[in-house]
Amino acid sequence: MNFGNQKYLPSLPVPDLEATCNKLLEWVRPLVDQNSWHRTQSAVEAFRRPGGNGETLQARLLEWARQNDLPNWLEPFWDEKYLKSRIPIPINVNFSTVCDDTPETANLGQIRRAVLLIRLTLEFKSLLDREALAVDQIGDQPLCMMQFKRMFSAARIPQRGIDLIRSPVSEFHPTSPSEKHIVVLHNGHIFSMTVVDGRGDIRTAAQLEMDLNAIVAASAEKAATEERVGIMTTLNREEWADARAMLRDFHPDNQMYLDAIECALFALCLDVSSPESLEERFRAALHGNGKNRWFDKSFQFIVGKNGHVAVNGEHAGLDGYPVHRLIRYIHQKGGKSDLHGPNKAPRTSTKAPEKLNFRLSGNLRQMIRDASGKFEKLIDDTEAVVIGFCHFGKERIKAFNVSPDAFVQLALQLSQYRLFGEFKSTYEVTVTRRFLHGRTETLRSVSHQAVDFVKKMTADDATAESKAAALRTAAETHLARMKACMAGSGIERHMFGLQSIYDRFGAELGINQMPAIFNDPGWLKLRHDTLSTTSNPDPTGVVLSGFGPVVDDGFGICYTIIEDRITITLTSKAAMEKPLKTFALNLNRALLDMAALMQKQGLLDT
Numbered sequence: 001m002n003f004g005n006q007k008y009l010p011s012l013p014v015p016d017l018e019a020t021c022n023k024l025l026e027w028v029r030p031l032v033d034q035n036s037w038h039r040t041q042s043a044v045e046a047f048r049r050p051g052g053n054g055e056t057l058q059a060r061l062l063e064w065a066r067q068n069d070l071p072n073w074l075e076p077f078w079d080e081k082y083l084k085s086r087i088p089i090p091i092n093v094n095f096s097t098v099c100d101d102t103p104e105t106a107n108l109g110q111i112r113r114a115v116l117l118i119r120l121t122l123e124f125k126s127l128l129d130r131e132a133l134a135v136d137q138i139g140d141q142p143l144c145m146m147q148f149k150r151m152f153s154a155a156r157i158p159q160r161g162i163d164l165i166r167s168p169v170s171e172f173h174p175t176s177p178s179e180k181h182i183v184v185l186h187n188g189h190i191f192s193m194t195v196v197d198g199r200g201d202i203r204t205a206a207q208l209e210m211d212l213n214a215i216v217a218a219s220a221e222k223a224a225t226e227e228r229v230g231i232m233t234t235l236n237r238e239e240w241a242d243a244r245a246m247l248r249d250f251h252p253d254n255q256m257y258l259d260a261i262e263c264a265l266f267a268l269c270l271d272v273s274s275p276e277s278l279e280e281r282f283r284a285a286l287h288g289n290g291k292n293r294w295f296d297k298s299f300q301f302i303v304g305k306n307g308h309v310a311v312n313g314e315h316a317g318l319d320g321y322p323v324h325r326l327i328r329y330i331h332q333k334g335g336k337s338d339l340h341g342p343n344k345a346p347r348t349s350t351k352a353p354e355k356l357n358f359r360l361s362g363n364l365r366q367m368i369r370d371a372s373g374k375f376e377k378l379i380d381d382t383e384a385v386v387i388g389f390c391h392f393g394k395e396r397i398k399a400f401n402v403s404p405d406a407f408v409q410l411a412l413q414l415s416q417y418r419l420f421g422e423f424k425s426t427y428e429v430t431v432t433r434r435f436l437h438g439r440t441e442t443l444r445s446v447s448h449q450a451v452d453f454v455k456k457m458t459a460d461d462a463t464a465e466s467k468a469a470a471l472r473t474a475a476e477t478h479l480a481r482m483k484a485c486m487a488g489s490g491i492e493r494h495m496f497g498l499q500s501i502y503d504r505f506g507a508e509l510g511i512n513q514m515p516a517i518f519n520d521p522g523w524l525k526l527r528h529d530t531l532s533t534t535s536n537p538d539p540t541g542v543v544l545s546g547f548g549p550v551v552d553d554g555f556g557i558c559y560t561i562i563e564d565r566i567t568i569t570l571t572s573k574a575a576m577e578k579p580l581k582t583f584a585l586n587l588n589r590a591l592l593d594m595a596a597l598m599q600k601q602g603l604l605d606t
Contacts, residue, residue, distance in 0.1 A: 002133035040522030072437035082316035091548035096285035143433035154298035158241035183264040188223030226365035251359035267300035274306035285310030331541025406475035415586035424530035441490035449474040530554040
């Protein structure tokens with residue numbers, strides 16, 4: 001069932017070149033001055049002229065998209081973009097989510113909460129394996145489920161130049177789709193733990209609890225810093241590739257242990273800390289101290305000593321939706337599992353948890369110490385603010401007949417204008433999953449209509465009626481852009497595809513110099529993600545999500561809108577701490593100002 005619609009999904013279209021060029025001009029214009037605008041116009045006109053470079057690259061891209069063995073023309077380019085990135089993946093790339101408690105799970109404690117996570121996650125995997133998971137849909141339209149195949153027994157493997165994804169469906173380095181173990185980290189120690197018995201049954205709650213307690217007892221003493229191998233997954237990818245090769249080659253056992261980690265169904269991190277505040281829980285999800293994590297795993301559960309749960313996901317192989325679907329399943333089933341009921345006797349025996357005692361040379365120990373110091377600096381250079389906005393949420397915004405997402409995005413524009421005194425580019429993720437192997441497209445939120453709204457909101461002589469009308473118009477524009485992006489008619493993936501064709505085939509096509517549009521200051525400014533934003537489209541079981549800033553002078557922003565409140569995470573580099581905190585105050589104010597405006601216009605019953 002879950003993969004039954006794949007063969008009926010349409011292919012991602014290659015957008016029309018002329019339409020993309022027109023949208024590019026429209027989207028750049030609010031961000032640049034007159035001189036820069038004329039320069040961008042000239043670059044676009046040169047690119048799209050009849051017989052020019054744009055037409056040549058477009059024709060080759062269309063040919064590329066028609067290849068019979070290619071389910072999605074963008075996929076090879078997009079995978080390569082992620083896997084060629086050499087920056088450390090925690091904070092910079094990986095995504096994180098703080099999970100909600102239910103009345104049944106709130107007081108379970110660390111071990112029993114972990115047992116419930118294991119059992120329900122394996123139930124979810126069983127549904128996938130049996131093709132019994134309902135297909136994701138928008139309305140009555142089925143969505144691509146391909147990424148669920150990269151979810152379990154998967155990891156990103158560091159390599160020189162370009163990493164690879166190791167998973168059951170990997171072309172380069174496949175793993176078994178029927179692994180029976182997970183990897184458990186506690187106090188910096190790493191264990192392999194069997195969770196499925198020899199006949200394929202999920203082990204009982206009592207068995208799992210016994211093994212987890214044994215792991216905690218065996219790792220009561222913290223591992224020495226120079227023995228915490230997981231910290232090396234925080235290094236930049238070239239350094240980690242070299243260190244992993246050295247680790248693998250130093251002793252035969254090390255290769256076996258790396259295989260055990262990389263092929264494990266997922267990772268479970270039992271932390272010794274007990275984060276309570278939203279910011280503490282967010283930081284545990286985003287990075288922790290790095291010493292009790294394996295950031296290359298497709299996803300890892302993080303369970304605090306107090307039983308609070310979070311998830312960290314590796315972004316090259318996965319977007320957030322498969323993990324959030326799992327979180328929703330766990331949240332809805334939590335407390336209904338057989339955790340509290342009678343346990344059946346095991347049908348087959350299983351081995352006890354195995355501690356992965358990596359053999360380490362002096363050089364490797366020094367690499368681990370160095371990695372720990374570098375990650376501490378990365379953490380220190382990351383600021384985080386969590387806004388728990390409790391004045392209203394989705395319900396009230398919908399009463400204004402305004403899209404909740406557009407409402408928050410316009411509040412972001414008002415907030416940044418009050419901070420910077422100008423408009424900087426805003427990136428919002430939209431999904432293209434209605435297409436086979438679809439992932440994401442970029443929606444740019446700074447439109448002429450958004451600028452008009454913000455200018456009216458900050459003008460002394462604008463009437464309330466004109467402000468409200470401008471808000472509505474800007475929200476409608478935002479929604480139209482979102483629908484176009486979701487329908488495969490965005491511009492950034494198309495431009496990225498054209499540039500990728502140039503990189504691969506430029507000389508063959510007789511284009512010996514990169515077309516000026518790809519280095520145009522206006523185009524580059526549009527793509528400079530000062531505000532990098534995303535939302536949780538299905539917040540069931542989610543308290544908040546987040547990620548680090550994408551650029552040094554910008555903010556990482558993730559918002560979760562539910563019926564009566566909005567939770568927002570904001571991150572930045574340390575140098576941007578003061579602007580970040582001012583922006584947070586502005587955002588709180590902007591949401592209140594906009595709601596007051598709409599209510600004043602009689603658009604909501606008081």
